[in-house]
Amino acid sequence: MAAVTAARLAAAARRRVRLLAQRAVSSSRVSLGPRCDVRAGVRLRAVGAGRIAFGAGCVLDEGLTVESHGEVEVGEQVIFGHHVTIGAHERVVIGRDSMLAELVSVRDHDHDFTDPDRPIREQGVRVAPVRIGRDVWIGAKATVLRGVTIGDGAVIGANAVVTKDVPPFAVAVGVPARVVAYRRAAAAEA
Numbered sequence: 001m002a003a004v005t006a007a008r009l010a011a012a013a014r015r016r017v018r019l020l021a022q023r024a025v026s027s028s029r030v031s032l033g034p035r036c037d038v039r040a041g042v043r044l045r046a047v048g049a050g051r052i053a054f055g056a057g058c059v060l061d062e063g064l065t066v067e068s069h070g071e072v073e074v075g076e077q078v079i080f081g082h083h084v085t086i087g088a089h090e091r092v093v094i095g096r097d098s099m100l101a102e103l104v105s106v107r108d109h110d111h112d113f114t115d116p117d118r119p120i121r122e123q124g125v126r127v128a129p130v131r132i133g134r135d136v137w138i139g140a141k142a143t144v145l146r147g148v149t150i151g152d153g154a155v156i157g158a159n160a161v162v163t164k165d166v167p168p169f170a171v172a173v174g175v176p177a178r179v180v181a182y183r184r185a186a187a188a189e190a
Contacts, residue, residue: 040062063084086107135153
């Protein structure tokens with residue numbers, strides 16, 4: 001029993017040291033709210049004028065990567081599974097109490113490829129903000145693409161590719177994601 005307690009205390013101390021180290025290297029462009037739990041291998045990169053802000057009590061699991069050339073705003077009590085990736089050229093907003101399972105990808109941009117005579121890498125990117133509402137659950141390995149809004153209380157199934165808006169309290173699955181149910185009857189009638 002004492003060994004288990006000591007191990008838990010040591011793990012908590014390591015998480016606290018990682019959080020303090022992350023805050024020490026963070027500039028005014030990266031902010032972590034109080035009581036954030038930062039696990040090993042978290043990478044938060046604000047490029048140029050980019051900003052990243054996490055609300056209080058967020059859990060940033062192992063390998064989370066956030067790169068922002070624009071703005072990433074995360075509400076309170078958001079939980080990120082391991083190896084989630086968020087990329088913002090303009091704006092990504094995630095509402096409080098949301099959960100993103102492992103290996104989820106959220107990006108507000110993708111490559112332009114309209115000119116077949118030029119290499120894709122030279123054509124730049126197309127950008128549109130992404131908004132994820134409050135109390136949203138995004139299943140493992142799902143991908144949220146540019147310009148998408150996911151309404152409050154929605155559920156996105158594992159491996160889904162979200163290419164268009166998802167209404168509040170909808171359950172969306174598949175590639176591309178489509179609404180298959182609603183968590184509230186009133187939401188389905190709206």
